[in-house]
Amino acid sequence: xxxxxxxxxxxxxxxxxxxxxxxxxxxxxxxxxxxxxxxxxxxxxxxxxxxxxxxxxxxxxxxxxxxxxxxxxxxxxxxxxxxxxxxxxxxxxxxxxxxxxxxxxxxxxxxxxxxxxxxxxxxxxxxxxxxxxxxxxxxxxxxxxxxxxxxxxxxxxxxxxxxxxxxxxxxxxxxxxxxxxxxxxxxxxxxxxxxxxxxxxxxxxxxxxxxxxxxxxxxxxxxxxxxxxxxxxxxxxxxxxxxxxxxxxxxxxxxxxxxxxxxxxxxxxxxxxxxxxxxxxxxxxxxxxxxxxxxxxxxxxxxxxxxxxxxxxxxxxxxxxxxxxxxxxxx
Amino acid sequence: xxxxxxxxxxxxxxxxxxxxxxxxxxxxxxxxxxxxxxxxxxxxxxxxxxxxxxxxxxxxxxxxxxxxxxxxxxxxxxxxxxxxxxxxxxxxxxxxxxxxxxxxxxxxxxxxxxxxxxxxxxxxxxxxxxxxxxxxxxxxxxxxxxxxxxxxxxxxxxxxxxxxxxxxxxxxxxxxxxxxxxxxxxxxxxxxxxxxxxxxxxxxxxxxxxxxxxxxxxxxxxxxxxxxxxxxxxxxxxxxxxxxxxxxxxxxxxxxxxxxxxxxxxxxxxxxxxxxxxxxxxxxxxxxxxxxxxxxxxxxxxxxxxxxxxxxxxxx
Numbered sequence: 001x002x003x004x005x006x007x008x009x010x011x012x013x014x015x016x017x018x019x020x021x022x023x024x025x026x027x028x029x030x031x032x033x034x035x036x037x038x039x040x041x042x043x044x045x046x047x048x049x050x051x052x053x054x055x056x057x058x059x060x061x062x063x064x065x066x067x068x069x070x071x072x073x074x075x076x077x078x079x080x081x082x083x084x085x086x087x088x089x090x091x092x093x094x095x096x097x098x099x100x101x102x103x104x105x106x107x108x109x110x111x112x113x114x115x116x117x118x119x120x121x122x123x124x125x126x127x128x129x130x131x132x133x134x135x136x137x138x139x140x141x142x143x144x145x146x147x148x149x150x151x152x153x154x155x156x157x158x159x160x161x162x163x164x165x166x167x168x169x170x171x172x173x174x175x176x177x178x179x180x181x182x183x184x185x186x187x188x189x190x191x192x193x194x195x196x197x198x199x200x201x202x203x204x205x206x207x208x209x210x211x212x213x214x215x216x217x218x219x220x221x222x223x224x225x226x227x228x229x230x231x232x233x234x235x236x237x238x239x240x241x242x243x244x245x246x247x248x249x250x251x252x253x254x255x256x257x258x259x260x261x262x263x264x265x266x267x268x269x270x271x272x273x274x275x276x277x278x279x280x281x282x283x284x285x286x287x288x289x290x291x292x293x294x295x296x297x298x299x300x301x302x303x304x305x306x307x308x309x310x311x312x313x314x315x316x317x318x319x320x321x322x323x324x325x326x327x328x329x330x331x
Numbered sequence: 332x333x334x335x336x337x338x339x340x341x342x343x344x345x346x347x348x349x350x351x352x353x354x355x356x357x358x359x360x361x362x363x364x365x366x367x368x369x370x371x372x373x374x375x376x377x378x379x380x381x382x383x384x385x386x387x388x389x390x391x392x393x394x395x396x397x398x399x400x401x402x403x404x405x406x407x408x409x410x411x412x413x414x415x416x417x418x419x420x421x422x423x424x425x426x427x428x429x430x431x432x433x434x435x436x437x438x439x440x441x442x443x444x445x446x447x448x449x450x451x452x453x454x455x456x457x458x459x460x461x462x463x464x465x466x467x468x469x470x471x472x473x474x475x476x477x478x479x480x481x482x483x484x485x486x487x488x489x490x491x492x493x494x495x496x497x498x499x500x501x502x503x504x505x506x507x508x509x510x511x512x513x514x515x516x517x518x519x520x521x522x523x524x525x526x527x528x529x530x531x532x533x534x535x536x537x538x539x540x541x542x543x544x545x546x547x548x549x550x551x552x553x554x555x556x557x558x559x560x561x562x563x564x565x566x567x568x569x570x571x572x573x574x575x576x577x578x579x580x581x582x583x584x585x586x587x588x589x590x591x592x593x594x595x596x597x598x599x600x601x602x603x604x605x606x607x608x609x610x611x612x613x614x615x616x617x618x619x620x621x622x623x624x625x626x627x628x629x630x631x632x633x634x635x636x637x638x639x640x641x642x643x644x645x646x647x
Contacts, residue, residue, distance in 0.1 A: 051550075051554055052553075052554075053550055053553075073550070073554050074553045074555075074556050074557055074558050078554075079555065080554045082547055082551060084547065086548055086550070086551040087551075088548060088552075088566060089548075089570070090569050090570060099552070099555050099557075099565070100555035100556050103555065103556050103557040103561045103565070104556055147555065151555065151556065
């Protein structure tokens with residue numbers, strides 16, 4: 001398999017701030033790769049390093065085997081969908097989308113044909129005459145996507161592209177992005193702080209924190225076998241449990257991660273398990289989140305709709321299957 | 332405890348101020364009317380009124396023998412504008428205004444670009460100070476200072492002599508039209524002073540316009556494959572165009588109307604402003620002075636119409 005983007009010990013420091021710090025990363029050609037992390041974790045800076053807006057202060061970047069340091073953005077066959085779309089306000093949709101072809105000297109007739117084609121692909125046929133100001137947020141997002149895709153980039157970078165959309169539209173766009181990516185076979189690198197989005201869309205996810213990559217893996221690996229307390233907590237708000245708790249209830253050594261949905265709540269009389277007390281409940285629709293206190297720890301449990309809900313303040317017993325307690329390699 | 336503190340609707344504040352606040356809140360148009368009436372009256376009567384009174388004069392004529400104004404409608408005075416010596420004045424002024432505007436744009440752009448894109452904190456303060464400082468001192472002082480700088484015995488000649496470049500100045504001054512006895516008695520001198528005096532009026536609107544061009548549009552352009560020159564031509568320039576037009580309106584119209592700079596620095600040939608000044612003063616030919624006044628207004632009208640046709644205001 002070809003490597004689309006390769007970071008070799010890449011750093012980007014701003015005087016004292018280590019925005020990206022000795023990051024090693026390989027993105028495979030044709031994969032949907034997500035960079036996940038809280039704000040300020042270095043994921044956007046990493047994206048900007050691939051685009052060429054930033055240059056590494058140390059390390060080596062390759063894009064499809066070619067050295068990328070010192071190469072300006074306009075000489076990289078990489079395109080970006082910006083967070084706030086960055087559409088040119090003085091150009092209509094057609095000229096916005098055709099911009100990349102125009103600056104490369106593609107003849108007018110040909111670029112108009114290609115533009116119409118890609119506008120149809122993002123489901124905006126016939127919108128060429130509109131101005132960006134006349135479009136809704138979702139439509140602008142599609143124009144930004146079309147403007148990048150029309151250049152047939154080797155890598156498409158997406159910087160929190162769905163952040164400004166409402167929930168319904170966001171879910172729809174997630175589907176469409178995924179199917180576009182499969183259809184075009186272009187490598188997508190997607191930056192998001194939304195773990196649900198990363199897990200549902202990506203083939204592989206890199207979890208960032210403080211300028212470093214904490215873990216890279218498939219969504220299943222990241223979710224079920226988090227490598228560290230940070231990943232366990234950030235991805236799916238797992239219950240992070242200290243070694244003594246883990247030792248007592250599962251006989252394993254080290255910090256443990258226990259997913260809220262793998263916890264069952266039983267009446268106190270049931271006996272075996274972790275004695276706990278219900279603190280509060282919140283109704284989520286398809287499930288209910290129950291916050292409990294056990295051994296001085298806050299523990300979240302998710303109960304599916306239809307399960308018996310304990311009362312607030314009720315003394316209960318928590319049980320879980322031993323294999324669901326994941327012990328993390330790092331503290 | 333007062334019961335009022337617990338009610339959902341608070342009682343009206345006491346006195347006339349309270350009643351007025353409520354009345355203005357209910358009728359915002361009334362407040363606007365009160366606020367706008369004095370300035371509109373000022374502009375309408377004092378400013379526009381006197382302007383139209385002057386313009387009306389341009390449709391009268393002067394009796395050549397008695398030198399008295401004849402209050403009868405005629406286009407004769409406008410006809411006089413097309414006499415060779417008057418047409419000369421108009422063309423000279425419009426050409427000078429156009430060249431000053433182009434030069435101001437060329438000089439202002441890099442300065443404004445630096446201030447908008449790169450200057451931060453202390454540098455930004457320095458920029459504003461450097462651009463505004465000349466505006467705080469008297470216009471006459473600046474013009475006379477330039478006369479000294481450009482004079483034969485002035486610092487510029489001295490400096491060029493020290494650099495052994497006097498031959499260059501001599502060569503320039505020996506050229507037709509732009510040349511002359513010395514810089515302070517040539518069109519080149521007039522041009523330099525115009526450029527200096529009006530430059531801030533070009534820099535400031537241009538800087539404001541460039542500052543409003545989002546950085547991510549520049550990045551997007553580069554991302555899509557545009558080399559810096561292409562980004563400048565296709566993104567930065569069109570988005571900064573309204574600022575450039577605003578600045579050029581200042582430099583162009585200020586040059587069209589000025590009568591002091593060409594009086595102090597330059598040749599004895601007149602500009603429109605001087606013609607207006609002489610005709611309404613010494614010569615007592617108010618109708619011709621008024622007709623000359625119409626010229627910059629018409630020229631500016633065409634200028635704005637052309638700018639709009641070119642799409643200068645599309646990005647506004």
